Amino acid sequence: MNTANILLMKRAIIKLIKQPSAPLMGFGMSLFFLIVYNAGIGGIGNLEAFAGKGYLSFLFPIAVISLAMGSSSGAGQTLNADMQSGYFKRLYFSPASRWSLVIAPMVADTLSSLVFTAILIAIGALFGVTFQFGFLSVLGILLISLLWSFTLCGFSAGIMIRTGQYQSASIVTNAVFPLLFLSTTFLPRELLTSKWLLTVSWGNPVTYVLEGCRYLLVGTSEANYFFIALIIFTFTSFISVVFALSSSKKIKI
């Protein structure tokens, strides 16, 4: 990687630190989920299906997912701001590679998502979230968060470039949002009342993230889900990078 590409990454990170609205929104959203749902229905954590681990740890993966979702539009927004100001054209005509113009804000967004996930984990631990395998569980959750976040950022950036519209950066979040509710988000599968929801949930990649994280946090799920989640989101990360890079060829100056 040449100096120009590294400089672009650094710039994207500094910009995000100076204007952290997207990751802060994601962080706020995930804390909101965690606090409100735990306060509202946390009592069900005493049911047998939760294996005595309580509801907060069960619910924690959804906070991790929603954090990345909330901040994933940042890459698209950064690109859009540069395009609107015309500065993108200047960067475009520099020795920095075209791909790095797109990848840099994605990397910055993903890193910020990771940092906030780490803060969320610390807060969770403070309030009693359990980590079945200790530090390994933390690393596993960060890894899943990284892949999930990178996937969303890539699609967000790609769509923004293709449409050229500021609003489109949040299309991915809106598109993924329903998936959160078509899964074992709030209850373990044993307690899902509808068979169709149970069936749909197994076709929903979000389920594997949730169950994979639950394996790491409370051990109520199986290790397989964690590995399936890794495979799925390594693949989607790859596809999202390909999508974002192919979009960079469509940039109109």
Next chain:
Amino acid sequence: MFPYFSKKNMGTEISIHNLTKSYPNGAKALKGIDLEIKKGKFFTLLGPNGAGKSTLIKIVTTLSQKDSGEFLIGGINPESESAKIQNYIGIASQDNELDPSGKVEDLLVFQGRLFGLSKAEAFSRAQELISLFHLSNEKDKKTSALSGGNKRKLHCALALVHHPKVLFLDEPTVGMDPLARANFWEVITQLNKTQNATVLLTTQYLDEADKYANEMALIIEGQLHYSGTIAGFKEFVNLSASMSLDDSYLHYIKSISKQNTTNDEKR
């Protein structure tokens, strides 16, 4: 690959042969432009609004795609050697390309670093350009807080950070006050004379073109009408050499417009 250019001599800095471009609606923006600009020349591209000047610059700087034709800059094919060409040329286009949240000095340093200067070199170059463009009082300001003229100065300064051999200036002094314009041209003419940099300027300020440029080309509706010296253009339009470029240009444009009207009426 470049059959036309293989016959040409090496003193040519910019060679354009039979360049064509159509707009998405089918209208022709460039109709087979041929141009040769020698190294170290201060060349101005003139023509009314919509003539195709900016399109031509966008194509040769790879910011837009041609339909057909060939072009080389300093012997480099910009379309296939983008890394080389980016270091070779500097572009100040019509619109200011500034990061509104960036500060003047920071942007200049960052630009230098992007073009491979070390931190110290980039900082030193930034100070040089800040001084040249009289931006010392503005160096810690965000670009969003700059006046229109200062934004324009910074925009042009950014194009010069990496000491380009060829400079493309597309309406560079629009929005600058007379003093800023004078300072700007002082910098550009110095660059042209002392470093033998080739300048390709498009402007609507014909007094500036007359004063600073050695050679010119006139494009009207995507067609090249004249290419040569400015004195030669005055002869071309049958006006005395003492007439200003402004008068010669207007005289020619009006005659072309009249000719077109007559042709339309005949049809």
